[in-house]
Amino acid sequence: MTSELAYEYVSPKKKRKSSRGGRCTSVGKINRKSFEKIDSATIASKLQLKEQQRELIYSCIYLFLKVGLLALFAGSFIRLGFASHQRIMRNLEISSLLELESKKLEELNLRFDRLFTIGGQHRLISEQDHLIAPNSVRVIWK
Numbered sequence: 001m002t003s004e005l006a007y008e009y010v011s012p013k014k015k016r017k018s019s020r021g022g023r024c025t026s027v028g029k030i031n032r033k034s035f036e037k038i039d040s041a042t043i044a045s046k047l048q049l050k051e052q053q054r055e056l057i058y059s060c061i062y063l064f065l066k067v068g069l070l071a072l073f074a075g076s077f078i079r080l081g082f083a084s085h086q087r088i089m090r091n092l093e094i095s096s097l098l099e100l101e102s103k104k105l106e107e108l109n110l111r112f113d114r115l116f117t118i119g120g121q122h123r124l125i126s127e128q129d130h131l132i133a134p135n136s137v138r139v140i141w142k
Contacts, residue, residue, distance in 0.1 A: 125140075
């Protein structure tokens with residue numbers, strides 16, 4: 001029967017009436033008289049309750065850590081998405097400009113090749129007549 005009984009400490013905030021003089025004294029010292037008898041089921045339930053509270057606290061901490069990491073990863077992915085979008089837009093712009101300049105280069109190559117064909121010099125001068133201002137001197141290198 002004594003194995004089923006345990007003792008619980010009465011907190012020092014509670015006051016007991018003393019047998020001497022009827023005055024109240026605070027219980028601060030741990031002695032056998034300051035413990036009350038309780039059974040093992042009560043102890044088990046209190047231990048289980050403390051364990052559940054501890055698990056709840058740990059679960060909340062893990063939840064906050066997971067939410068924080070999720071927010072960090074989400075922010076990183078959003079920033080990565082914006083950066084990749086900017087790079088793709090720049091790449092599209094550069095590729096369109098490259099295509100435009102390539103077309104100009106092909107056209108100028110054709111004009112340069114036509115310069116060395118028969119009558120190419122006269123064609124070049126006739127194409128550039130409208131670019132030369134009237135009453136100006138032309139210099140043709142031979």
